[in-house]
Amino acid sequence: MLTRAVTALRLLSLSTMTSHWDVVALVSAASAASSGDGGGGTTSSTSSTTSSSMSSSRILRRSGDYNLLEVVPHDTSSFTQGLAYFDGHVYEGTGMEGRSYVMKHDPTDNMRTLHRVPLMPSHLFGEGISHYRVWTTDERSGRGHWEDRLIQLTYTSGVGRIYSLPDMVRLGEFEYGTSTGEGWGITYVPHTNEFYVSDGSEYLMVWDADTLMEKRRITVTFEAVPGSGKSSRIRYVNELEFVDYAIVNCDDVDDTTTPAVGGGGEGTDDDARCEDEGTTCADESIPPFSPSMAILANLWYQDVLVSINPVSGVINKVYDMRDIYPKDQREEDGADCLNGITVTGRKRKSEEEGLEVWVTGKLWPNMYRIELSCDHI
Numbered sequence: 001m002l003t004r005a006v007t008a009l010r011l012l013s014l015s016t017m018t019s020h021w022d023v024v025a026l027v028s029a030a031s032a033a034s035s036g037d038g039g040g041g042t043t044s045s046t047s048s049t050t051s052s053s054m055s056s057s058r059i060l061r062r063s064g065d066y067n068l069l070e071v072v073p074h075d076t077s078s079f080t081q082g083l084a085y086f087d088g089h090v091y092e093g094t095g096m097e098g099r100s101y102v103m104k105h106d107p108t109d110n111m112r113t114l115h116r117v118p119l120m121p122s123h124l125f126g127e128g129i130s131h132y133r134v135w136t137t138d139e140r141s142g143r144g145h146w147e148d149r150l151i152q153l154t155y156t157s158g159v160g161r162i163y164s165l166p167d168m169v170r171l172g173e174f175e176y177g178t179s180t181g182e183g184w185g186i187t188y189v190p191h192t193n194e195f196y197v198s199d200g201s202e203y204l205m206v207w208d209a210d211t212l213m214e215k216r217r218i219t220v221t222f223e224a225v226p227g228s229g230k231s232s233r234i235r236y237v238n239e240l241e242f243v244d245y246a247i248v249n250c251d252d253v254d255d256t257t258t259p260a261v262g263g264g265g266e267g268t269d270d271d272a273r274c275e276d277e278g279t280t281c282a283d284e285s286i287p288p289f290s291p292s293m294a295i296l297a298n299l300w301y302q303d304v305l306v307s308i309n310p311v312s313g314v315i316n317k318v319y320d321m322r323d324i325y326p327k328d329q330r331e332e333d334g335a336d337c338l339n340g341i342t343v344t345g346r347k348r349k350s351e352e353e354g355l356e357v358w359v360t361g362k363l364w365p366n367m368y369r370i371e372l373s374c375d376h377i
C-alpha cells in the first residue's frame with residue numbers, strides 16, 4: 001500500500017535573517033587556539049584523481065578527521081545531490097534539468113552503475129534521496145511485512161518522488177513545503193520514523209515518515225569555541241545522513257557534547273531556542289535519542305562534514321574534508337562542491353574499527369570510501 005500523497009503548505013514565517021558563518025574558518029580558528037594545528041591536521045594528500053580499488057582492511061591515507069580506505073570512479077556528468085545505502089548497494093540522486101536521475105551502483109565492482117531511472121518530467125531538478133522502510137499489511141492474508149523505499153526531493157518544484165527498492169519502480173509522488181520552499185537534503189531516522197529535511201536555511205524540517213507532514217523543525221547552530229557560549233546559526237546545510245555512532249563501540253562515545261534528550265530536555269539550550277520564532281521545541285512524544293545518534297551533513301560550498309544533534313540542532317563535531325579532493329584541483333577539473341554522504345552501516349575490522357562512509361561531490365571524478373574511527377568520533 002503506497003503512502004498516500006500529501007499536500008502540505010507549511011510555510012512558517014522567517015522573520016529573522018541570519019548571517020552565514022564559515023564553519024571551516026571557525027573550526028580552523030578554534031583548532032589553532034586549542035592545539036596550534038592550523039585546522040587541517042592532515043598527512044600528505046594523495047592524488048585525488050587516481051582511482052584504485054583496495055582491500056577493505058587497508059587505509060590509503062590517514063587524515064586528522066577520517067581515514068581514506070578506497071577511491072572509485074564517479075561519473076563526472078553526475079550533479080550529485082544525495083547518496084543512500086541499501087542492501088549492499090549505493091544509490092545516488094542527481095540534479096539539473098534533464099540530467100536528474102536515481103541510480104543504483106555496485107560498490108564491490110568499482111561502483112558500476114546497475115540501474116538508472118530518470119526523474120520525470122524532465123524539467124524537474126532532483127535533490128536529496130534517502131532509503132526508508134514502511135510496514136505494509138497484505139489485505140488478503142492480514143500479514144504484515146517491511147517494504148523498502150527510496151524518496152527523492154526536488155529543488156524548487158515542491159514535489160517529491162517515491163520509488164520501490166531494490167528495483168526503483170516509481171510508486172508515487174507527493175507535495176511538500178519547507179521554510180524556503182526549496183528541497184535540498186533528506187534522511188530517514190528509523191528511531192523515530194521521521195525524515196529530516198534541509199532547505200538551504202539554518203533549519204532542518206522534521207517530517208512524519210507516514211504522512212510526510214512537518215512535525216517540528218530544529219535550528220542548526222555551532223559554537224566555534226566550545227564553552228564560549230557564543231553560537232552561530234549555520235545556513236546551507238545540504239546532504240544529510242542519519243548515523244548511530246554506537247556501531248563502532250567507542251568507549252568514550254558518550255563523552256561527546258551530544259545531550260541525551262528526548263523532546264528537547266530540561267534546562268538545555270533547547271529551552272532558549274524554544275522562544276525563537278519558527279522553531280518547534282519540547283515535544284514529549286519524541287522518543288529519547290541515544291547520545292550516539294546524530295545527523296551527518298555537508299554544508300554547501302564548504303569542505304566539511306558536520307555531526308548535528310538531532311534534537312537540539314547543535315553541531316558537536318566538524319570533520320575537515322578539505323584534503324579529500326582539494327579545491328584547486330576541483331577547479332582545474334571543472335568539478336563542483338562536496339555533496340553526498342551515505343553510511344553503509346558496516347564497520348571495518350582490522351587493527352581498529354571504523355564507521356564506513358561513502359562521500360563524493362557534484363561532477364566529481366571519484367567517490368571515496370572513508371571511515372570514522374573512534375579517534376575521529
Ligand SMILES: [Ca+2]
Nearest residue numbers: 083240241341
Ligand atoms: Ca545521504
